[in-house]
Amino acid sequence: MITTAEIKSVKSLHQKKFREESGLFLVEGEKLLHELLHSEWEIERICATSSWLDKNKINQGIIINEVKSSELERISALTQPNEVLAVVRQRKFDFNLKTAQNGLTILLDDVRDPGNLGTIIRIADWFGVRQIVCSPQSVELFNPKTIQSTMGSAFRIPVVYTDLLPLVHDLKKEGIAICGAVMEGKNVLSFEWKKSTALVMGSESHGINARLSALLDEHVTIPRFGEAESLNVSVATGIFCAMFNRQFS
């Protein structure tokens, strides 16, 4: 059972405004719920069909609403809703310098597309990147499309939101190499990485903003052999991560 008031409250989390007010967000689908239940994230409520509830053990303290598929359709943010939806408490992460001193950190300068952010989190989780930093104008981690496209990696990889300029100043003092993905720079296919690297990815339309660009130690490029104007930012991030790992694995 789920009341009309509860449906309204869950549905409000489709909107950023209400996610921010409540500090909650939505997670949908069996695959994501599986990852969520094995994580440290705090679940407030689970709305699920009886068949999902029969198959899964839920901790005490979580509100459970057994719902019909038709009810799930009404509250879902997906076009093809699944058997389960959870209301989860948001977490904020602080930047971890120690993590950044040992390996690759990804810095996203105003990446606006939720699918791209989600895919980059999944890429980080594949390649062992243990921290992502987003500029405050980047798309919100808790957007349902972002969460969905992480395929569960959102519950493993800390995503920090902070101003990139002061952070990059600090990282430079610590001897961490600041590399930016640009249209004209050194060829990433033969680039020599430093072990402690922060990789800055800009938005597809605007690139890295000028003040941040001025702080880069290295400008790196994925060479173009055809005619496309640009690569998708998540695809580009995947190629950079692969090349970094190629050198250190």
Add this chain to the structure above:
Amino acid sequence: MITTAEIKSVKSLHQKKFREESGLFLVEGEKLLHELLHSEWEIERICATSSWLDKNKINQGIIINEVKSSELERISALTQPNEVLAVVRQRKFDFNLKTAQNGLTILLDDVRDPGNLGTIIRIADWFGVRQIVCSPQSVELFNPKTIQSTMGSAFRIPVVYTDLLPLVHDLKKEGIAICGAVMEGKNVLSFEWKKSTALVMGSESHGINARLSALLDEHVTIPRFGEAESLNVSVATGIFCAMFNRQFS
């Protein structure tokens, strides 16, 4: 001016059924129209605002509907419609063996997501891959989301739809190496490519189908350093293309 019947006819192209019946599809937005107008694709109709029409020269023989933004919103398949929409004649491409004999060809085995197909076409266009082959069960090239996410590369890269099994048999006879992206295979970061290669990418959920998999000359893997279960298929394709180009550039 655009009549109600014309609006209805344009809107019907949001649906695959009517795209197939008419042999037409939709292209939207200034960026894509720019690429389209510089291509060999045949435009039937352009619906655009007066400001777009003032800035662009349109060939004779194309029906022009000057429309208001509000009318464009009614016929658009986008959530944020642009200033222009075109109705374009579909093209079918035959497989080109000569192209396949000299470089990389991408074979997609049942890739279902339109965003992924579009992004892969854009990747091909970046890396100089000159032909993509899709199994018949793959998502349709003319799906508005596919076209949109190619960013115009759809008008440069031929996408062939054909059964992959007989094609792969033929390619093997021609001495073209058949490499498949799999979860456990040779490390792509140190893999030695043959100059004539067909790269088979499967769907994220099902991988490469068994009968096709049995024909692979090489099984290749992007090594995992973290915990994500898989990589997005377009990101993986980008990494394979980058590594191929690394060897031959």
